Amino acid sequence: MIPAIDNVKKDFWRSTKNKNRGVVMAYLLVCVRQQTDILHHGIYSRDLSPVKFDTHAVGIALRIDPCFNSTQYFVICCDNFHAHPTSYKNNQAKCTSQMPKLSFIHLDIEYVINAHLPADVAYHSFQAFSTSKHFRKSFMHYLRTTLHWQDLRDKRCLCRELYTSCTHGVTLPRSIQIVIEPPAVKVCKAWCHRLEGLVKKREFLEETMAWLSTLGGGYSSLGDYFRHFSVRAGEISIQQFRIALEMGDPVMVSKCRLFYAQSLMQLGPLRMSKLMIRQEFHTARYVLKDQKLVDMCKGMWSKLQFCYAKKRVKPTSSSDVHNGVTLAR
Structure with missing residues (x-):
């Protein structure tokens, strides 16, 4: 003791x-x-x-x-504690x-x-x-x-x-x-070589995805006016879909399906495009719970409604117009 x-x-x-x-x-x-x-x-x-x-x-x-x-x-x-007297300023009270x-x-x-x-x-x-x-x-x-x-x-x-x-x-x-x-860091060279290959592959896939996104956006914009651009945008969407599957990114996979739905929307089969947008909206809201993807689905749905409205309106011929007034038959 x-x-x-x-x-x-x-x-x-x-x-x-x-x-x-x-x-x-x-x-x-x-x-x-x-x-x-x-x-x-x-x-x-x-x-x-x-x-x-x-x-x-x-x-x-x-x-x-x-x-x-x-x-x-x-x-x-x-x-042992010992007493230490302390007095206040007014000298009226003391404490220990x-x-x-x-x-x-x-x-x-x-x-x-x-x-x-x-x-x-x-x-x-x-x-x-x-x-x-x-x-x-x-x-x-x-x-x-x-x-x-x-x-x-x-x-x-x-x-x-x-x-x-x-x-x-x-x-x-x-x-x-x-x-x-500090604990010594043991470097496993064999595992480093494996990781190096995976990192390089990931970088290549991300770079390819960036290029395809740029080209796909351009072709999709021109696809509203020219049919062959819509076809090319759909092909790029399929390539992006394969890369997204290999990367293991479910959000990007859903985006690629929406890109392909937009290409179908421009080519004409609106029903298939509608089914794809509904499916991706359910996935984004209840499975992935990604608000940006939900907003993207809502934007696609608005464009799909515009295409349906445009399809219902029959175009007027030049013979039905006289002095700027449409003649009823």
């Missing part, structure tokens, strides 16, 4: 695993950090049982030693506020291991280390066989502010620093 103030013996910690054991000496500090930020930490005894601070401890702070460029750890303790007082205890670490792990591995390793004693033993065995303990007993910081700001120090034999690193 790390004491808050000097009224308790300062080299002991309290074990949270077995209350009958009384106080247990802290042996190991495990800390997951990133540069100067502490992300997770845990303290354990020699037999790797979890150990906690007493009720006065708040957490752990980190400091980079300027003398040896090593990491130093401090326990932040909160003393409770202000906390913080103290720092230096953790004098003797040996340390620095393990550099990717961020995801470090997170899951610490979670397993804090919950499973079997994993703690396996992880410690792995660190002992792959890394070595760094001796810090001769590397004592000589800064005066270290000793003036700390209440006292506590010796901690071992410490494991897990420094997280």
Whole structure:
């Protein structure tokens, strides 16, 4: 147990695993950090049982030693609240506020291991280390066989502010620093070659679709006056329909069907055009739920109504017109 103030013996910690054991000496500090930020930490005894601070401890702070460029750890303790009187400006009432007082205890670490792990591995390793004693033993065995303990007993910081700001120090034999690193990006070249082909194909299809849309719009505009332009616009719509199917774009597929319906509208079979527009309107409104496509269907339907109205009106011949007045038969 790390004491808050000097009224308790300062080299002991309290074990949270077995209350009958009384106080247990802290042996190991495990800390997951990133540069100067502490992300997770845990303290354990020699037999790797979890150990906690007493009720006065708040957490752990980190400091980079300027003398040896090593990491130093401090326990932040909160003393009992003490009264702090405050008076108002009119001096008619006074109140007493409770202000906390913080103290720092230096953790004098003797040996340390620095393990550099990717961020995801470090997170899951610490979670397993804090919950499973079997994993703690396996992880410690792995660190002992792959890394070595760094001796810090001769590397004592000589800064005066270290000793003036700390209440006292506590010796901690071992410490494991897990420094997280960004996970390494593994590039699969075979998959990149496959994606490169798909990307190039997509670019070619989109470029082709843009050219066909431009040509189809021009032919469709002239199709209102010349029949062979309407035929050519319908052929372009079929080509666009095939490309849209290959691209897997349902909105573009529906647009191509509307383009073909407009070509049929110009050529004459209005019934087939009407059925296609109704079908695409239902798809756009209830399946795709695309408002732009719905508005496009409404515009096609208006033009179809105009074609029906134009078909019902019989054209007048030149013999029926006399001095600008249509003669009734």
